[in-house]
Each structure stands twice: as structure tokens, then as C-alpha cells.
Amino acid sequence: MRVSEVMSTDVLAAPADDSVREAVGRMLDEGTGSVVVEKDGNPAGILTKVDVMEAGHEYDRPLSEIPVYAAASRPLITVEPSATVRAAAARMFDYGIHHLPAADGLDLVGIVTATDLLEAQADLLAAAREADERRDEWAD
Template sequence: MLVREVMSTDVLTAPARTAVRDAVGRMLDAGAGSVVVTSDGTPAGILTKVDVLQAGHEYDRPLSEIPVYAAASRPLVTVEPSATVRVAAARMFDRDVHHLPVADGQTLVGVVTATDLLAAQGDLLREAREHREQREEWDHTD
């Protein structure tokens, strides 16, 4: 199964100088857990709920005074839409992230989350079973 099959194409973005408070408002309105931070239109970081909590604690200032570039996780870890879900899951695990922007070159095309991967688990198990059955059929035809 490929990332493009499970990703969301509705990606929130915010320019780097946007206030964290404004980005949080957009996240709440959209029911999203992250917003991709852009610099000159190019994805440069990601702001998640955890980043917001850390920024509020670290800076000890109102969220309206903190720009998203100061609070965002960087460098941005991405995955290609043609990558397998297994690759995306491994990247999330290795980098300890739960939101993975999907980029085709420098173009942001989606986001895949840990929740998306969990929702696809049934399909992944079915796909693995089908591959195993195919392999067993090939082994018996020799």
C-alpha cells in the first residue's frame, strides 16, 4: 500500500511569521493536529500540538507573540507519495513524529498521520495475507 492511498490532501499551511495563536485557531477550526510552516511558499517545518505546548512553556509569552517558525519542528521530515506505508511508518518511528508531510519534490501534496496508518492497518494485513498466499502458490508450482 502506498502513502498516496492513505494520506490526506487537505493540508494546512502557515507562513513562517504567522503567530502561533493564529495557527492554532486554524488547526482547531479544521480539526487538524498540525500545520506545515512555509518560507517563501516552500515547506520548511511543521507545527504540531506538542510544539505549541513546548513553545508556550519555553517562551513564557502569549501565543500571539510567538511566530510559528520559532515553535515549529525543523528540519521538516517528509515522505514521497509513491513510498510504501511501511516506509512512512518507519520514518515516523525513527524520527519520533506523528505527522509526516507528503512531498513530491518541493511540492507539498498531502500529510499522513499515525492515525491514518492505524486506520489502514486492516488493509495492510489483508494485503500481506494476499502476498503470502501468492508466494505459497508459487512455491507449490515448482
């Protein structure tokens, strides 16, 4: 199974000079847990709920005074949409992240989350069982 089959293509983005408060408002409006931060028109980082909490604690200022770029996780870790879901899961584990944007070159085309991977788990298990059955048939 490929990332393109499980990712969401609706990626929320915010300019680097927006405030964290503005970004959080958009995240709440859209019901999403992250926003990709764009600097000079290119994806440059990602702001997640955890980043918001860390920024509030670290800066000890209102969220309206913190630029989203200052609070965002950088550099932006991405995956190709043609990558396997297993490769995406490994990348997320290796970097300790739960939101992984999918990029085709510099073009952001989607985002895969830990929730997306959990939802795909049943399909992945079914595919694995099917592969095992085919292997057993070939062995006979």
C-alpha cells in the first residue's frame, strides 16, 4: 500500500509570519492537528499541537505574539506519495513525528498522520494475509 492511498490531500498551510494564535484558529476551524508553514512560498516547517504547547511554555508570551515560523518544527520532514506506508511509518518512528507531509519535489501534495496509518492497518493486514496465502499456493 502506498502513501498516496492513505494520505489526506487537504493540507492546511500558513505563512511564516502568521501568529501561532492565527494558525491554531485555522487548525480548529478545519479540525486538523497540524499546519504546514510556508516561507517564501515553499514548505519550511510544520506546526502541530505539541509545537503549540511547547511554544506557549518556552516563550511565556501570548500565542498572538509568537510567529508561527518560530514555533514550527524544522526542517520539514517529508515522504514521497509513491513510498510505501511501511516506509512512511518507519520515517515517522525514526523522527518521532505524527504528521508527515507528502511531497512531489517541492510540491506538497498531501499529509499522512499516525491516525491514517491506524485506519489503514486492517487493509495492510488483509494484504499480508493474502500474500501469505499466495505464497502457500506457490509452495504446493
